[in-house]
Amino acid sequence: MKTCWILFRKEMLELTRNYKLIWMPIVFILFGLTEPLTAFYLPDIIQSVGDLPEGTVISIPTPSSEEVLLSTISQFNTFGVLIIVLGFMGMIAGERKSGNAVMILVKPVSYAAYIYSKWMAAFVLLWVSYGLGMLSGWYYIHVLFNGIDFTAFVQGFLVYGLWLTFILTMVVFFSSLVKTSGLAAFFTIGITILLTFVSGFMTRTLKWSPSQLTNYVNEVILHNTWPDYLTGTIILTTILCLAILLIAPPLYKKKDLI
Amino acid sequence: MNVLEVSSLEKKYREKLAVKNLSFQLKQGRCTALLGPNGAGKTTTLNMLAGLITPTNGSISTSGSSKDIRQLIGYLPQYPSFFEWMSGKEFLTFSGEIAGLTRKTSQNRCEELLELVGLLEGKNRRIGQYSGGMKQRLGIAQALIHQPKLLILDEPVSALDPFGRREVLELLKKLKKETTILFSTHILNDAEQVCEDVLFLHGGVLIEEGPLLEVKERHQTPRLNLYFNEDSEKYKPYLLQKDWVHHLVAEGNRLSFEVSELERDRARIFSMISEKHWGVTRLETSEQSLEELFMEVIKV
Numbered sequence: 247m248k249t250c251w252i253l254f255r256k257e258m259l260e261l262t263r264n265y266k267l268i269w270m271p272i273v274f275i276l277f278g279l280t281e282p283l284t285a286f287y288l289p290d291i292i293q294s295v296g297d298l299p300e301g302t303v304i305s306i307p308t309p310s311s312e313e314v315l316l317s318t319i320s321q322f323n324t325f326g327v328l329i330i331v332l333g334f335m336g337m338i339a340g341e342r343k344s345g346n347a348v349m350i351l352v353k354p355v356s357y358a359a360y361i362y363s364k365w366m367a368a369f370v371l372l373w374v375s376y377g378l379g380m381l382s383g384w385y386y387i388h389v390l391f392n393g394i395d396f397t398a399f400v401q402g403f404l405v406y407g408l409w410l411t412f413i414l415t416m417v418v419f420f421s422s423l424v425k426t427s428g429l430a431a432f433f434t435i436g437i438t439i440l441l442t443f444v445s446g447f448m449t450r451t452l453k454w455s456p457s458q459l460t461n462y463v464n465e466v467i468l469h470n471t472w473p474d475y476l477t478g479t480i481i482l483t484t485i486l487c488l489a490i491l492l493i494a495p496p497l498y499k500k501k502d503l504i
Numbered sequence: 505m506n507v508l509e510v511s512s513l514e515k516k517y518r519e520k521l522a523v524k525n526l527s528f529q530l531k532q533g534r535c536t537a538l539l540g541p542n543g544a545g546k547t548t549t550l551n552m553l554a555g556l557i558t559p560t561n562g563s564i565s566t567s568g569s570s571k572d573i574r575q576l577i578g579y580l581p582q583y584p585s586f587f588e589w590m591s592g593k594e595f596l597t598f599s600g601e602i603a604g605l606t607r608k609t610s611q612n613r614c615e616e617l618l619e620l621v622g623l624l625e626g627k628n629r630r631i632g633q634y635s636g637g638m639k640q641r642l643g644i645a646q647a648l649i650h651q652p653k654l655l656i657l658d659e660p661v662s663a664l665d666p667f668g669r670r671e672v673l674e675l676l677k678k679l680k681k682e683t684t685i686l687f688s689t690h691i692l693n694d695a696e697q698v699c700e701d702v703l704f705l706h707g708g709v710l711i712e713e714g715p716l717l718e719v720k721e722r723h724q725t726p727r728l729n730l731y732f733n734e735d736s737e738k739y740k741p742y743l744l745q746k747d748w749v750h751h752l753v754a755e756g757n758r759l760s761f762e763v764s765e766l767e768r769d770r771a772r773i774f775s776m777i778s779e780k781h782w783g784v785t786r787l788e789t790s791e792q793s794l795e796e797l798f799m800e801v802i803k804v
Contacts, residue, residue, distance in 0.1 A: 252602055259590075260587065263589040264589065345583060346585050346586070348556060349581075349587075351556065352574060352577075353574060353602045353603045354574040354575045354602075354603060502556070503556045
């Protein structure tokens with residue numbers, strides 16, 4: 247437990263020193279605020295740079311605050327996921343490859359502490375970045391549009407955050423399993439796409455699939471209701487995350503470090 | 505007392521056996537060199553001892569009751585890779601803490617070791633800016649941080665220049681007094697300078713082991729060199745007749761051969777020289793270097 251904390255501190259120091267702790271939140275903030283800004287200023291932008299024939303009448307219905315928030319989330323769902331995967335894919339595989347892992351694991355450190363400290367650091371960075379991104383989106387929606395219900399926002403924020411956490415857990419898991427970080431990214435993105443695709447088809451059988459979180463979050467924010475299967479999905483996703491974390495250390499240990 | 509006992513250790517990669525049926529003991533307070541050419545299985549063996557890879561077969565047992573062998577061992581890999589963004593001092597303190605020391609003890613120990621390995625002036629610099637020799641010394645310091653019973657060093661001097669090499673060897677001589685050391689090398693001269701025991705590994709098999717002096721004695725055959733004031737070829741036939749002369753080689757004006765008993769055969773040579781009025785300018789007995797000894801052992 248104590249070792250895990252020391253390793254966690256080292257991870258956080260590393261994230262500070264390689265500036266990940268700075269650029270990742272900035273990227274999320276940028277995504278968070280561009281969506282409300284473009285939605286609000288789109289008519290003006292088209293007018294000034296659109297090069298349209300004289301007399302064209304542009305009428306774009308102003309989206310509702312909820313719609314803007316959802317399109318912010320859908321930004322996170324493409325670019326955000328990509329950044330998470332690319333940002334964390336080398337966390338364990340990279341250290342194994344460079345030989346840094348040897349320097350740690352040759353000391354009496356449990357493999358679980360090693361992997362969990364990395365997951366925890368990634369978890370903190372993810373929620374800080376995503377939280378700041380959502381917050382900046384929420385702020386501009388309040389300034390430029392008519393605002394959003396706070397509980398719906400928080401609910402949506404947490405539900406979608408769980409989906410990102412699930413992806414993060416997968417990256418860390420695959421990073422511990424394979425030898426090259428590219429492969430870890432490939433597996434994570436592959437499974438994410440597969441999961442989204444299949445659950446899109448079989449909405450009934452896979453109503454508890456983690457990827458449904460992205461669909462349920464629409465209902466939470468747009469209609470301010472709690473979908474029937476959302477609680478089950480949240481529980482299942484959490485269990486899946488825990489299970490993945492539980493099997494990661496023994497699997498990592500089974501493979502020779504060098 | 506044995507610090508470590510290894511019995512019938514084996515490591516298989518796919519179909520290739522990297523280490524076969526390896527058994528040996530390490531006695532407390534001794535410095536042992538693991539010798540062998542490249543690919544002999546030295547690194548594989550050390551990695552198994554350090555708990556980094558799991559043996560396919562066999563067992564490694566320690567004297568202590570500790571469950572985790574890593575607690576007893578300080579290990580320096582062949583190509584240590586540090587966190588380049590840390591300073592030397594930070595890295596050492598971190599290593600101590602994950603080895604189970606408290607922050608305070610780790611810091612104190614860190615200062616001691618920085619002084620011991622001579623890194624005091626560079627301690628606050630990032631490791632990325634260290635030279636190869638400094639990194640190696642830092643590597644030794646991190647291996648020592650939790651005062652391990654056994655220090656395992658994989659090729660600690662091979663990548664260093666002559667100065668760095670001497671520094672590290674001097675350091676090992678100092679450390680020898682405090683802890684048991686096992687280090688691998690393919691530079692036999694280095695082993696000769698610091699260690700008492702040797703393990704010869706070849707093709708994954710232990711082919712010779714024991715105290716260095718005994719091993720030398722076991723394989724050493726005394727050799728005599730005779731230097732003449734003319735071409736030595738002329739004298740070859742005389743010596744070839746004698747059945748106590750072996751492996752006779754004539755090179756320019758030097759004749760070199762092995763004898764079975766140094767005292768007796770040297771006297772015989774002297775009498776030959778005086779009887780036949782040979783123009784001998786120099787006579788010397790030569791000892792085998794560890795290098796020659798190693799070649800000898802491998803041939804067997």
